Amino acid sequence: MTKMEIAKLKVSGDSAILVEFENRIAPEINRLVRSFTMALAGKNIPGIVEIVPSYRAVTVHYDPSFILFDALRKALKDVLAHLDEAEIPPATVWEIPVLYGGEEGPDLSFVAHHSGRSEEDVIRIHSSAEYLVYMLGFTPGFPYLGGMDAAIAAPRLKAPRLKIPAGSVGIAGQQTGIYPIASPGGWQLIGRTPVKLYDPMRAEPVLVQAGDYIKFTAVDAAEYARIAAEAEKGSYRCRTWRKEG
Amino acid sequence: MxxxxxxxxxxxxxxxxxxxxxxxxxxxxxxxxxxxxxxxxxxxxxxxxxxxxxxxxxxxxxxxxxxxxxxxxxxxxxxxxxxxxxxxxxxxxxxxxxxxxxxxxxxxxxxxxxxxxxxxxxxxxxxxxxxxxxxxxxxxxxxxxxxxxxPLGTASGVPFYGIAEKEDFSAPVKTLRVVMGPQDDRFTDAGIGAFLQGEYAVTPQSDRMGIRLGGTAVETKNGSDIITDGICMGAVQIPSDGQPILMMADRQPTGGYAKIANVISADLPLAAQLIPGDRVRFQAVSVQEAQQLLLAQREKLANIRAQSAASRYRVTVDGHVYDIEVRPVE
Known part of the structure; x- marks a missing residue:
């Protein structure tokens, strides 16, 4: 089947079309989402207001004063038909420094105990993978990450915390994630990053994009403090590289 | 100020x-x-x-x-x-x-x-x-x-000293037209029937994020959870209790409940004016019809501007250009 045949175009009100790929969560499906999002953005079709990628679908918001449903549907089908030829740049990997354990990661010992491993093992496993950012949502800049090793999976807290500090890194089931802003939450907190994933006053308010990857790296308290000071001034830049393969 | x-x-x-x-x-x-x-x-x-x-x-x-x-x-x-x-x-x-x-x-x-x-x-x-x-x-x-x-900004345009057509929001039952989808295939025929034929009351748990309705539960085929995707203004989400929620201005941009339909843009203002206790009915229209209704509504709004512009003149006296506003003396 070609990519065009597996995509379904669905009416989503009079100002959006939902382009849905296969109905499952998988890196190869999300790669189609990313390719389509980038190919469509590159077309600069007048009237498209916003393109919102998610796990397995892309919501294309548009203004009917500039383009009507039938014309946009045709244009989207055209982009899908030529998706194989579209040149999509490799994804960016963001290195996110994390101070694991202690006050910043109060649940690290629970996760270690639950998985029957040492805290050092949990840190090593958690910081060795490159996690795919399937999409952003829930709160500003919250990345839905995929690809965590099941060996360090842990259940959610029985009673959610009322306030989790911004930058907290947690585990819930087989998912891992970062809280970009202080919010309530029930994830097991294993560490914290001084990097501001979200800053409304920054030119690019949210660092990471859907389709990017996140690689955590362990830092000590001194390094954490140094990065936090730089992040506060707005001068800290995460190390990034191109995802291979 | x-x-x-x-x-x-x-x-x-x-x-x-x-x-x-x-x-x-x-x-x-x-x-x-x-x-x-x-x-x-x-x-x-x-x-x-x-x-x-x-x-x-x-x-x-x-x-x-x-x-x-x-x-x-x-x-x-x-x-x-x-x-x-x-x-x-x-x-x-x-x-x-x-x-x-x-x-x-x-x-x-x-x-x-x-x-x-x-x-x-x-x-x-x-x-x-x-x-x-x-x-x-x-x-x-x-x-x-x-x-x-x-603070107030610097005035750039000319006010329109006339009267725009007043809208009446007092009807106790309001019909909101919807375009079905994107996940209407997740609902049973009985569920879709209940949604389109029933009457729903606006509950007090309504705010800028969502207008929560109560009425006949909208039945799904296999539950209302979907893989999280985008939510549009006016999307009608059906959570697991089957009671519709109209997703409004402060909605989160993505969510994981099936959306049976979307209120058409031309009727969203009516939805925004609902208060707890008001009742709504849904009526399905095609996306093409919804868009024509929206464009007609925008044209009507543009007429306010056209009438406003009519009271403004540019005159040249001795080579100097003057912009003149004409308005009633109060």
Whole structure:
């Protein structure tokens, strides 16, 4: 089947079309989402207001004063038909420094105990993978990450915390994630990053994009403090590289 | 400048919304009833997209710190100028020291108060809309309260000293037209039948994020959980209890409940004016029909501008160009 045949175009009100790929969560499906999002953005079709990628679908918001449903549907089908030829740049990997354990990661010992491993093992496993950012949502800049090793999976807290500090890194089931802003939450907190994933006053308010990857790296308290000071001034830049393969 | 003497129940600074960041999980916000918001803005001659105030059920008390022109459209919350009733849906000249207040709600939920030049709070991510949950935009990211002082921008247009067509929000049962989808295939025939033939009551748990309805549960085939995807303004989400929620301006940009339908843009202003206890019915139309209705509505709004422009002249005297406004002497 070609990519065009597996995509379904669905009416989503009079100002959006939902382009849905296969109905499952998988890196190869999300790669189609990313390719389509980038190919469509590159077309600069007048009237498209916003393109919102998610796990397995892309919501294309548009203004009917500039383009009507039938014309946009045709244009989207055209982009899908030529998706194989579209040149999509490799994804960016963001290195996110994390101070694991202690006050910043109060649940690290629970996760270690639950998985029957040492805290050092949990840190090593958690910081060795490159996690795919399937999409952003829930709160500003919250990345839905995929690809965590099941060996360090842990259940959610029985009673959610009322306030989790911004930058907290947690585990819930087989998912891992970062809280970009202080919010309530029930994830097991294993560490914290001084990097501001979200800053409304920054030119690019949210660092990471859907389709990017996140690689955590362990830092000590001194390094954490140094990065936090730089992040506060707005001068800290995460190390990034191109995802291979 | 304007000074808030009382913030009323929930008064916020809103424009058309914060676009371009939904992909980063950032809420659009913006005026709930874009038609009334645009009407008020056009009446005072503002450029499209200038920020105005959205008042909810109980209006604010505002003291003007300078001469200005204002207009109120949307819900009838009992507008008064210096304690005397004045009309909504038309522009009023007012002097420094004048007080704008609201006596009591007669119909609708949200009134839009536009001032000439717009509310000139600093934009955040390209918008002056208040995002209450994220605490950004508007005045300090929150609802207005006593003592707040808001700057007005420089007037760019000419106010329209006429009367725009007034909308009536008093009907106890409102029909909202919808376009079915994108996940209507997740519901049983009985579920779709209940949705399109039943009557739903607006519950008190309704806010700028969503209007929660109560009525016959909408039955799904295999539950209402979907793989999280985008949510549009007016999407009708059906969570596991089967009771519809209309997703409005402060909705999160993505969510994991199936969406049976989407209220058409032309009827969203009606939805925005619902209050708890009001009842709604849904009627399905095609996407093409929905778009024609929206375009017709926008054309009507543009006429306010056209009439406004008619009172402005440019004359040349001795080689000097003058822009002249013609308006009634008060």
């Amino acid at each position: 304007i000074r808030i003497i009382s913030g009323g129940m929930l008064t916020t600074v809103q424009d058309r919304g914060r676009f371009g960041h939904m992909k980063s999980g950032i809420t659009v916000s913006g005026a709930m009833d874009l038609r009334s918001y645009e009407t008020a803005n056009r009446l005072v001659g503002n450029a499209e997209g200038e920020a105005a105030l959205e008042a909810t059920l109980i209006g604010p008390v505002i003291e003007l710190c300078a001469d200005t022109v204002f207009a109120v459209a949307g819900a009838d919350l009992g507008l008064q100028l210096n304690g005397a009733p004045v009309s909504t849906y038309c522009a009023h000249s007012a002097k420094a020291g004048d007080r704008l207040s609201f006596a009591a709600r007669k119909s609708g939920c949200r009134a839009y108060i536009a001032f000439r030049g717009g509310i000139a709070v600093p934009p955040v991510m390209g918008s002056r809309s208040t995002d209450l949950k994220a605490g950004i935009g508007g005045h300090m990211g929150r609802k207005l309260q006593s003592g707040d002082v808001l």
